[in-house]
Amino acid sequence: MKTLTAQNIGIDDIPQYAKQPTLWMRADHPVTPSYIDGGHREFQLPVAGDYDLTTFFNALSVAKWRKYTNAKAFHLRMAVKASPFVAIDPAVVDEDGKASIRVTLTMADTYSYQPTVVEGKGFCVEAPADDEWHEITIDVPQGLANDRTPVLFGAIITAPGVTDVRDARWDMDLDDEDVRHVEVAVCITTFKKEPYIRRNAHIFRDSVIGSGTEAGKHFTLHIVDNGRTLSEDEVFASDRIQLHPNVNSGGAGGFARGMIESIEQEPKATHVILMDDDISLSPESLLRTYSLLQAVKDEWREAFVSGGMMSLDEPDIRHEDIGFFNKDGWCQSLKPVMRMSVLHDVIENEAFKPPYDLPGCEDQRTQKYQAWWYCCIPMTQIELRGLPLPLFVRYDDVEYSLRNPPKIMSMNGICVWHSPFFMRYDAAVERYQVARNLFIIRHASGAAPISDFEDALYRQVQIELKRFNYADAELALEGFEDFLKGPDTTFAPGFAEKKFLESHKKAEKLVPLEELDDELKKLGIDFRTLTSADIARDKPRSLFQRGLDFMTFNGQRTPLPYTKHGKVAICEASGGAYIGGALREAETVVAVSIPQRKAAIRHKDQARFNEIWKRYKDDVKAYRERKAELDKLYHEAFRRMTTVKAWKEYLGI
Numbered sequence: 001m002k003t004l005t006a007q008n009i010g011i012d013d014i015p016q017y018a019k020q021p022t023l024w025m026r027a028d029h030p031v032t033p034s035y036i037d038g039g040h041r042e043f044q045l046p047v048a049g050d051y052d053l054t055t056f057f058n059a060l061s062v063a064k065w066r067k068y069t070n071a072k073a074f075h076l077r078m079a080v081k082a083s084p085f086v087a088i089d090p091a092v093v094d095e096d097g098k099a100s101i102r103v104t105l106t107m108a109d110t111y112s113y114q115p116t117v118v119e120g121k122g123f124c125v126e127a128p129a130d131d132e133w134h135e136i137t138i139d140v141p142q143g144l145a146n147d148r149t150p151v152l153f154g155a156i157i158t159a160p161g162v163t164d165v166r167d168a169r170w171d172m173d174l175d176d177e178d179v180r181h182v183e184v185a186v187c188i189t190t191f192k193k194e195p196y197i198r199r200n201a202h203i204f205r206d207s208v209i210g211s212g213t214e215a216g217k218h219f220t221l222h223i224v225d226n227g228r229t230l231s232e233d234e235v236f237a238s239d240r241i242q243l244h245p246n247v248n249s250g251g252a253g254g255f256a257r258g259m260i261e262s263i264e265q266e267p268k269a270t271h272v273i274l275m276d277d278d279i280s281l282s283p284e285s286l287l288r289t290y291s292l293l294q295a296v297k298d299e300w301r302e303a304f305v306s307g308g309m310m311s312l313d314e315p316d317i318r319h320e321d322i323g324f325f326n327k328d329g330w331c332q333s334l335k336p337v338m339r340m341s342v343l344h345d346v347i348e349n350e351a352f353k354p355p356y357d358l359p360g361c362e363d364q365r366t367q368k369y370q371a372w373w374y375c376c377i378p379m380t381q382i383e384l385r386g387l388p389l390p391l392f393v394r395y396d397d398v399e400y401s402l403r404n405p406p407k408i409m410s411m412n413g414i415c416v417w418h419s420p421f422f423m424r425y426d427a428a429v430e431r432y433q434v435a436r437n438l439f440i441i442r443h444a445s446g447a448a449p450i451s452d453f454e455d456a457l458y459r460q461v462q463i464e465l466k467r468f469n470y471a472d473a474e475l476a477l478e479g480f481e482d483f484l485k486g487p488d489t490t491f492a493p494g495f496a497e498k499k500f501l502e503s504h505k506k507a508e509k510l511v512p513l514e515e516l517d518d519e520l521k522k523l524g525i526d527f528r529t530l531t532s533a534d535i536a537r538d539k540p541r542s543l544f545q546r547g548l549d550f551m552t553f554n555g556q557r558t559p560l561p562y563t564k565h566g567k568v569a570i571c572e573a574s575g576g577a578y579i580g581g582a583l584r585e586a587e588t589v590v591a592v593s594i595p596q597r598k599a600a601i602r603h604k605d606q607a608r609f610n611e612i613w614k615r616y617k618d619d620v621k622a623y624r625e626r627k628a629e630l631d632k633l634y635h636e637a638f639r640r641m642t643t644v645k646a647w648k649e650y651l652g653i
Contacts, residue, residue: 002174006065006074006291006457007215007413009041009058009155009168010034012282014203014509016315016417022341023316039212040079045163053108053392054115054154056340057413060170062140062351063151064411068299068303069295071172074140076105076152078168082129082160090111093103099129102158104134105623107150110351115154118144122256128219129160140170148303151347152412174295182293184219184376185262185269186286189246189254190277192227194234200281203370207283209240215290219270222261224254247651250392251276257457257645259382263644265629270379273305274372279416280312288413289376296409302381303407307374308349308415315594316341318349321410321419325367325398325448329362329438329456334364340412350412351449357447359480363450368607374416381406386642389444392496394433399441401447423595425574428503435460435479436559439623440490454620461616463578466554467571471508473612478503480619486630487637493650510573510591510598523568524591533590535572539581556609563587563604575599628643 011024013033025031025050030063034043054060066073080101106115108634117124118141127134129449140153157165166451186204190197200224210218221241223230226248235241239290242265246257255274261469262269271293273286289305296303308321318340320333335352338345356365388396402407435457441447457480464473482490482499489495513520513527519526541549547564562585569586570578573593583589589602623630642645 002070002176002179002402003075003171004174004179004291004411005169005215006071006172006295007058007060007288008041008284009053009078009170010041010284012057012284014280014282016280016282016310020315020341023056024058025055036212037447038194038487041212042164042166045157045165047157048159048161048514051155051157051159052106052115052154053075053169054152054343057282058348059139059152059154059346059412061151061412062153063149063551064350064409065172065295065323066290068300068409069172070174070178070297071295072175072632073142075173075175076103076135076136076140076153076155076494077170077171077631078103079166080127080136080157080163081131081132081133081166082163083131084129088536093191098128099160100523101129101134101160101194102547103137103138103162104156104158105140106154106156107144107148108154108343108347109148109150110347112347115343115417116148116357117156118153118390124530129163129236131133132419133166143163143561151351156374160571163185167287169601172291172295178295180294180296180301180454181270181288182334183270184273184286184290184293185222185258185271186219186275187222187224187262187396188253188275188277189224189258190227190230191248192228195388196280197279198222198231198234200279201241201539203281203283203613205236205241211283211287213287215287217527218290219286220262220265222258222265226254235329240337247652250396250496250500251372252388252391252393253395253647253651254385254569256390257651257653258559259651260644260647261386263380263382269507271376272379272382273376275307276373276418279373281416282413285374285414288411292409292411293416294374300407300409301613302378303473304378304381304401305376305414306408306410307376307409309371309373309607310340310415312419313423315417318415320371320554321415322408323369323371323398324364326400327450327452328459329451329453334368338361346412365407365447367402368405368408368645369398372397373418374414387644387647389440389638390496390641390647391440392433392500394429394442399445399447401440403445421572425593427475427507428500429633430462430575431464431472431475431507432479432499432503432514435476437479437485439480439483440634443631444638445635446486460551460575460614461612463575465556465576465612466580467583468603468604469508469591469600470608470612471506472575475503475507477612477615477619479505482625484619484622484630487641488626490535491637491641499588508591508600510593510596512599513592513597513599516599516601520590523590523601525568525570527592530570530592532594534639535594536577536579537582538579541581545584546580549580553609553613554583555585556604556606557613573577573598
């Protein structure tokens with residue numbers, strides 16, 4: 001029998017802790033982040049009181065560990081020390097006037113909003129406050145007398161005064177033959193995001209490979225620099241942190257390069273973690289992933305590991321961990337958005353069961369994927385699946401999952417912080433790249449067979465036309481037309497980068513609101529008083545009005561009078577929202593981006609609408625006529641372009 005660390009207990013020294021400390025600990029007083037002292041990981045509880053570790057990062061996700069791993073038993077372990085000469089809480093003073101430190105096991109199930117103290121002998125342990133270190137061990141019960149089914153176990157440390165905590169962790173016992181050898185390669189692809197890369201390389205050096213743990217000895221970081229702007233000194237380059245200048249081949253090319261380096265590194269990686277460059281990282285996420293892989297059951301050993309996407313601006317919001325391609329052809333989170341500062345949401349995040357058995361939910365079961373802001377892939381799967389398609393950006397990660405939908409493991413505490421999508425909307429990506437790549441992945445590998453991508457293209461074009469955003473409607477069509485040119489064009493080296501840059505030039509330009517002030521005032525709009533609610537608010541429509549708006553594209557496809565002269569509507573500038581009641585009969589639309597503090601003024605243009613709508617119909621007709629031919633061409637190119645040999649030629653390495 002071997003005992004390994006499943007989860008470390010501590011407080012990460014990262015900005016997210018300062019913003020949202022309840023992700024790590026609930027307490028009435030701030031706690032200094034963990035630090036390394038003499039090879040030990042320590043943190044200090046500053047005053048007397050209760051410190052609750054039943055949290056997103058520090059609670060043991062026992063239900064997941066039992067589901068995914070061969071762990072036989074779990075133990076809470078830590079060393080504690082408190083001085084008898086500081087202010088003492090009378091609650092932890094015995095009859096003889098001696099103070100003690102108390103550690104109490106807690107649990108939470110799907111009904112919990114607050115942690116429950118586990119009753120019984122051995123689940124509350126005390127140590128004297130005598131300025132000496134004392135080892136604490138609490139064995140996690142296999143079952144509870146009251147038949148409650150724990151999702152999490154946690155702990156409350158009751159400190160008599162200033163208390164030091166050392167090497168706190170959840171350990172697990174495994175049979176010797178169940179411990180797997182794991183060698184993890186982490187790949188970050190970047191393009192001119194130097195501040196993020198420097199910070200994450202620093203965290204990796206000091207808190208992962210420099211963590212003093214056995215896990216830290218089995219990590220290598222590959223930084224693939226598509227912008228060729230980083231120096232080795234900036235990223236603390238060593239044999240364990242490697243910098244790879246790369247041609248600008250987008251995320252797909254960067255991650256393909258990272259996979260190749262992971263295959264060829266010594267020792268060869270058993271798993272590859274792919275991560276975005278513009279993220280903030282907890283080192284515990286990497287260490288916890290390693291522990292999970294060490295103990296994983298045979299039935300889960302080929303599974304991907306999903307890292308949740310937390311909000312960089314509101315660190316306790318978990319936007320997504322696992323996604324799926326819905327029937328309409330759009331990416332969607334499998335779970336609802338949750339707040340990880342709320343214990344009940346922390347529990348729901350682990351216990352959530354998708355409604356696979358409900359009518360219309362087949363897409364959630366068969367079209368799941370894991371995005372590459374944090375995705376751990378077994379090397380055996382890379383050798384089986386090959387490398388990603390050269391899509392530059394968008395859907396390279398989705399297609400990779402959907403080639404042969406894998407099992408996906410997720411767990412509290414495995415995550416990154418990322419700006420939410422609405423904060424960084426980019427029409428070059430969401431219109432050109434999406435329209436092109438949707439059809440490439442369908443015809444190259446048969447991805448998302450339930451989804452209607454023709455309808456998705458129609459929706460992209462029509463929503464922009466209804467909002468008079470003719471530039472971005474044309475971007476979507478240009479992406480579709482480039483797909484129609486076939487793989488010899490779309491997969492040619494340099495083509496994807498060239499088109500990506502061109503798309504940014506052609507996309508609608510948003511202008512700082514201050515520069516539009518005079519023009520907006522003439523339209524009766526004072527941007528200084530606008531709120532998000534003003535921009536998102538729709539107006540009711542009758543069934544007849546809805547039908548008329550749909551058939552006429554807001555009056556652009558009818559000879560009858562429709563538009564009200566001088567009417568101005570306001571909408572969100574990003575591509576997803578359509579507020580038909582507010583937009584109907586408008587002659588001018590002001591599209592506002594609150595996060596960017598910019599806007600565009602759009603005017604109805606009948607001639608341009610006619611041109612774009614005809615172009616759309618011609619494109620769809622050409623597609624339907626050539627569908628079988630394109631299917632054959634892209635499928636043949638898929639087998640060729642996902643090999644190491646093809647990617648080395650593509651990247652010039």
